[in-house]
Amino acid sequence: MKKKLYQCVPQDLKWKEDKMIIQSQFKKENDEICYLLGFNNYIIITKVMKVFQPQDLQQQPKKYIHLDFDIKFEILRENQVKQGDEDDSLGQIKGISLIKDLGNETITYKKYLGGEKIIKQWREYLSNRINQWQFHQMFKVYKKIGKGNFASVYLAQKIEDQKKMAIKAFSKQAAYAEEQGKEAIVNELKIMRQLNHAHIMQMHEVYETSNSLYVALELLEGGSLYDLIKEKTLLSTTQIQQIMVGVLQGLHHMHQKKIMHRDLKLENILFKQQKQMDSVVIADFGLATKVDEPVYLYYRCGTPGYVAPEVINIKDVQGHYSEVCDIFSLGLVFYLLLSGKQAFPGKSYGTVVKQNREAVIDFKIKQLQQAPSQALDLMKKMLERDPNKRVSATDCLKHPFLAEMNNQMADDFVNDSFDEIDEIGEVALRMNALNEETIKFDAFRRNAILNSPGSPGILDTKQLKQQKVIDSLNQLQMNSPLLNGKTDTFDSIPNIGTPKNKQCQNGFQQSPMIKHSQFKKSIPLQQQNQDNPLQKYSQQQKN
Known part of the structure; x- marks a missing residue:
């Protein structure tokens, strides 16, 4: 059964008192005009004329989207005719799609069309709150620079602005199967999105596909x-x-x-x-x-x-x-x-x-x-x-x-x-x-x-x-995906062109009680080729 993206605005939602962060006019696929009002953790959808403050609305809105972990967004682009296999250029931005990820159930989505400037503003607003759907066409991946029993880390470059990042990729299925696995992921993403400081590792964006999660992190070249x-x-x-x-x-x-x-x-x-x-x-x-x-x-x-x-x-x-x-x-x-x-x-x-x-x-x-x-x-x-x-x-x-x-x-x-x-x-x-x-x-x-x-x-x-x-042997906590995501080896970034075969510094099996960052977690080897273009790109670079 197909479930709706929207929910009815609850009676206790104090939207007139909350601070509105962004508002824009969009056109839906049927050419109907609508307005999205973005707040800290929800979006209100209305058909009335554009407003400047929530209290200016003439009537109570009926639809809203709560920005929880199951809501994703995707940037829509014009179709681009590729000039060859090496052509990674992107089409012009034309809109944004809001998606409800229901796991094995049908994915519900709505498309909102608008100008590139407006869409980029909404991307910035949404990136600080929810994950972006899809990943493959957005990055050029050069080399695997870190790995562990469950983890893979890649040196990658975002095609849109040529910015180099470290991409940590892991299987959602493996992570969610752990005790409190999904809760741990939600918690860490929520924490990192609140932090913005020169002496804290920056998380740029988070992408998802049906099977995997990709975390784009600041590329740190100085070791630990x-x-x-x-x-x-x-x-x-x-x-x-x-x-x-x-x-x-x-x-x-x-x-x-x-x-x-x-x-x-x-x-x-x-x-x-x-x-x-x-x-x-x-x-x-x-x-x-x-x-x-x-x-x-x-x-x-x-x-x-x-x-x-x-x-x-x-x-x-x-x-x-x-x-x-x-x-x-x-x-x-x-x-x-x-x-x-x-x-x-x-x-x-x-x-x-x-x-x-x-x-x-x-x-x-x-x-x-x-x-x-x-x-x-x-x-x-x-x-x-x-x-x-x-x-x-x-x-x-x-x-x-x-x-x-x-x-x-x-x-x-x-x-x-x-x-x-x-x-x-x-x-x-x-x-x-x-x-x-x-x-x-x-x-x-x-x-x-x-x-x-x-x-x-x-x-x-x-x-x-x-x-x-x-x-x-750390015995302070019970098993979680934060344990299995530890990356045991990591190549030196300045020597990116020189592959290394490092032995794990730690020859002991991890205790089920230790906790490490979820974002040292990655796709098990047997699953890596199912939903992971990173292996393909890495292989292309070697050839």
């Missing part, structure tokens, strides 16, 4: 913080400040929207460009959630060794905690960057979990003895066990250890870094003292490298491998 540590890169104190400020500015943006990440660790801190620490971004929002959700999708989650104590110790499924859980996780990363040691250095999964639960941290290890006093002060405040006493992202950016770097990297963060002081000279004295400590600490770490392979500031290879084992 894990990669840097694995390569034994010694980061200077200034570089550590850049990383910390960038991540904190991203967290500040998230926390203002009452969103918490809940899985900050080395692998989820990435860089836009190689060797540019100020290009740092936060990635992987598979565990992110709103602080005020009545019940969290996953209430106890994350990676042992990086989890805030209030999260790892929570026992009530309906319990809550706040966004400062991310500050604790980042504090553990900070500890590792400065000392080269993990705050919870257990050699087994059980030991690390126990240490993480107790959250007793040794700040007197020899690797931190010559660390700048301001750095230690900030670290202790970030690693405060009591979340009610822990500093916020805003407080961290104002802290003397990071304030000057925050000034240099200021984006949308309104900076009032220092508290009011009587004499401006006190600021200069404070900064000079910090610079002197920083110089001594960097020299201490450089000298240590020359004398010992397991030096301060460089995480020992055995420790790093051990943490990967801990990651693989």
Whole structure:
């Protein structure tokens, strides 16, 4: 049975009070004129004359579309005569189609015809709320750059504007079959659509076909913080400040929207460009959630060794905690960057979990003895066990250890870094003292490298491998599509022309309890050729 796209406007819909975001006149296929009024999460359809405010409507509208996960849109174009197999040009935009995806049932759709400028405005409005139907004709795909047991990631270029992106593709059937699979996808898309910041990985668009989902993400070419540590890169104190400020500015943006990440660790801190620490971004929002959700999708989650104590110790499924859980996780990363040691250095999964639960941290290890006093002060405040006493992202950016770097990297963060002081000279004295400590600490770490392979500031290879084992045995949650979507290997973007056959860093089977971003998920190998032009395009590039 064919189901309708529209619903009757419910009596409790306060459309006259809600803010209207966009409105336009369209022509339907039968040449009838209609008007669409776009609000935050629904569209009203009316036949009356164009209005400027909802209250100007002469009568109660009868039809509306609630913009939930089952509603998609597609850009309609004029038919284009191809000049050959290599011709990827697109026809002129002529309209937009709204679609209701009912799975195995009939798809219902309506076409609205209008000028290209209007359609592009509606595309921008809809892209921030729902997925776009179809994918194949919109992208030129060059190469698979990442893969895992269930995941495939491709380097692609959008034909319309030639913009390069990373496309993560996965099977809807496989994802939805997992426990809370669809809910996890809806949650992550909703979270990422609310975020727009230089230090947060950007999600450009989301496309769907009947079988697959394609997520177009910002192409990050600088690798991860894990990669840097694995390569034994010694980061200077200034570089550590850049990383910390960038991540904190991203967290500040998230926390203002009452969103918490809940899985900050080395692998989820990435860089836009190689060797540019100020290009740092936060990635992987598979565990992110709103602080005020009545019940969290996953209430106890994350990676042992990086989890805030209030999260790892929570026992009530309906319990809550706040966004400062991310500050604790980042504090553990900070500890590792400065000392080269993990705050919870257990050699087994059980030991690390126990240490993480107790959250007793040794700040007197020899690797931190010559660390700048301001750095230690900030670290202790970030690693405060009591979340009610822990500093916020805003407080961290104002802290003397990071304030000057925050000034240099200021984006949308309104900076009032220092508290009011009587004499401006006190600021200069404070900064000079910090610079002197920083110089001594960097020299201490450089000298240590020359004398010992397991030096301060460089995480020992055995420790790093051990943490990967801990990651693989993470027992904090039950199975979900976020686990199976993990991408185990990823080629270096600058070496895109040189295929690599990398072995998975982690030889252990993932526990059914760990959570990773849904968008590391992809099409199982046996399904990839059914509804996936990416394989075809990749093969063409090789030939």
